Each structure stands twice: as C-alpha cells, then as structure tokens.
Amino acid sequence: MNAPASVLVVGASAAGLATAEALRRKGFKGRVQLLGAEAHLPYDRPPLSKQVLSGDWDPERARLRPEAMLSDMDIELTLGEAAVGLDAENRVVKTDRERELGADAIVIATGIRPRxxxxxxxxxxxxxxxxxxxxxxxxxxxxxxxxxxxxxxxxxxxxxxxxxxxxxxxxxxxxxxxxxxxxxxxxxxxxxxxxxxxxxxxxxxxxxxxxxxxxxxxxxxxxxxxxxxxxxxxxxxxxxGSVPVTEWLAGSGLRIENGVVCDSQCLAAEGIWAVGDVARWHHVGLGRSLRLENRTNATEQAGAVAANILGEARPYTPVPYFWTDQFDAKIQVYGLPSGDGEAEVVEGDPHPANSREPRRFVLRYREDGRVSAIVGWNMPKQARLRRAEVADALV
Structure with missing residues (x-):
C-alpha cells in the first residue's frame, strides 16, 4: 500500500497524539489532523488518580505537549468536537458540529469511558x-x-x-x-x-x-x-470497568466486539486503523485477540500503527506492560499474570523477616511451561531486566 497523502486521527488523548507525532517522526510530510472530543489540550490520564487527585500536580502539569510544539509539528488540532459517524468506504468522519472530515487514512483512537x-x-x-x-x-x-x-x-x-x-x-x-x-x-x-x-x-x-x-x-x-x-x-x-467508545461507529461496517476488531497490524478496514484502549487486535505471539487499557500500550501501538500506515506492514507483537503506584509501592507487570500460573520468587522477599524493611521482590509466573509474566514490587530495574523472559516466550 502506498503512503497516504493525509491522515485523520480521531481521539486526542495519549494514543491519538502519539500516532500523530510518530507519523511526523517517521518523516510523513502529508496532512495530519487530530480531532478531540474534550476541550483540553491532550493530557495524560495516569496522574489523574494519583498526582492530580492528591493535589501534588496542577492540571497543567499533566499536559502531554504544549500547544506550540504541536503547531511546530504541523499537526492540525481540533478540540471540543466529537466524532458521531464514520463512512468507512469513503473515509469520512462526521462530527457533532455537522462537519465532514475526510482523509486517505483514518486512525480510531477514541478510547474508553467508565462503566x-x-x-x-x-x-x-x-x-x-x-x-x-x-x-x-x-x-x-x-x-x-x-x-x-x-x-x-x-x-x-x-x-x-x-x-x-x-x-x-x-x-x-x-x-x-x-x-x-x-x-x-x-x-x-x-x-x-x-x-x-x-x-x-x-x-x-x-x-x-x-x-x-x-x-x-x-x-x-x-x-x-x-x-x-x-x-x-x-x-x-x-x-x-470500562466500555470502548465505539457507539459513533454504528453503521460503519467495522466489526465491533468489545472494541474495534483489527488484524495483527491494527488494520480494521482498508485505510482504517485503531489504536489504544479502543483497539482489539490479533497478537500473533499470544495467538489471540487482545485489547489493552494502559498508557504504555497507547504509545507503543501508536508507533506501530504509524509505521504500518507508511507501508511497513508489520504485526504488532508487544510484551504487555503496565505499572501502578500505590502508597510507597511501585509495581511493574510484564506479560499477563494468570490465576492458573505458577509463581516463583526470583528476586528479593515479599515478606521480609524485619517488618521495618520495605517489600522488594520480583515474581516470575509460568503457565503451560512458559514464562507468562514478570511482576516487580519496588524493583523496577530487576523486573525490566527479566522482561526478555516474557518476550522469548512470545516468539
């Protein structure tokens, strides 16, 4: 497929913005439009439940990019305008302001809403x-x-x-x-x-x-x-829990099953991709479809989608990853832990003998003889070094 002359990204949160930026970073010179339903400049969501809620951060600190930087990248940003319909065949998006926006390629990045x-x-x-x-x-x-x-x-x-x-x-x-x-x-x-x-x-x-x-x-x-x-x-x-924001795609002809269903390259239909929380794609390493709701996937998948729009045609096969900070615990998860998996402590001690010592440990999960996940608790470096064990199991 030849590279398109124009790309419209629907959704201006982390995944949508990262897709637009990745296109520019990879040398795309065509038109890039970024449409967002919220009136805010794109901001990061993980801090909402932590730094913003606690008051440690002002709202402005959660912004992903200043407006001037987006302008310098020649990204046409439209905020406070929601998509309400998609003509997939002609690649035209209808908005709640009764406008029609067309492009050679469309990226769906409308995310999720809480249940x-x-x-x-x-x-x-x-x-x-x-x-x-x-x-x-x-x-x-x-x-x-x-x-x-x-x-x-x-x-x-x-x-x-x-x-x-x-x-x-x-x-x-x-x-x-x-x-x-x-x-x-x-x-x-x-x-x-x-x-x-x-x-x-x-x-x-x-x-x-x-x-x-x-x-x-x-x-x-x-x-x-x-x-x-x-x-x-x-x-x-x-x-x-949450619900993928896909109601606006009713009648589009796209397959919607707990997200926008895509192939291994995140392609939902000819010229139409999905990225981030809303995308359900086929992970060839796991042999099944997957939809991930986390910040890391939003960025990594955006890079893969941008590359595929430009003709690389590569399957997106990440090692699933997320983190959470709660109290003084920083927890990193590589892979997909399962209740059926066997857990083994490979670093540190989940229950130190001295109660004054902080918990610091790494667990390895195995399922069907393969490493399915690595979970680190206040041992980010050690957990990251063991990420390769999960990656090897996905080959």
Missing amino acids: AFPGSTGIEGVHLLRTMEDALRLRTELLASRRLVVVGDGVLGAEIAATATGLCGEVTLVGPQPAPMELQLGSDVAKSLAELHTERGVDLRPGVGVDGLVETNGRVSGVRLATGEVLPADAVVVSI
Missing part, C-alpha cells in the same frame, strides 16, 4: 474518574468528606483508594476479587497489595458484590452490599 453503576445517575456524591474534570471534582469532594467507599477493586479503584487516604478520614474498598487487582497481578502479589492497603488504613471488603447505593435527599449516603450490610458514605467512587 456507571446502575441507578446511580443524578445522585450527588457519586463519582466516576476518567477526565481532568472528574479528578478535580472528586478531589474537592474528598477534602470535604469523612467517609469514602470505592466500588471496584481493579487498578483504578485501588489507586483511588490509596490516594484518598491522604484526603479524607475513612476509605473502604469493595470488590468481588479475593484481593485488590488479583486479575491483573496474580494472587501472590495481590495478597501483598491487600496487606499494604490494610496497613495504611484502607478497610478492604473483598469477595463481595454491591446491591445498590443508598440515597438520602438526592445525595448518596451509603453502599448496600450483597450481604445486606450498608456501608455509610459521604462520597462514592464507582470503578467497575
């Missing part, structure tokens, strides 16, 4: 966290609250609970897993994370569902568990 708790719409004190406004509203709420309940024990829920301990009095983390982030970390590391949260004052309610929210005069006042217990709450954060 709301049923019946919670319109109740004051109930929060989701995805945007800068969400983080700032939640921070203001927590500074005036005594009791927070976080519903959802995945990455985002655990990070919010950890940050919130420095903002309000009582923090409770509720979720269906035996320990926070067990699906992402495996049971051994998740147990250590549960211990850390408990040590720092988070009230964990593991392995329990939520039946509903209790409302008093239009404001949330509690969370009703499946056991019948009601947890009092001045504020509630709902973090029960």
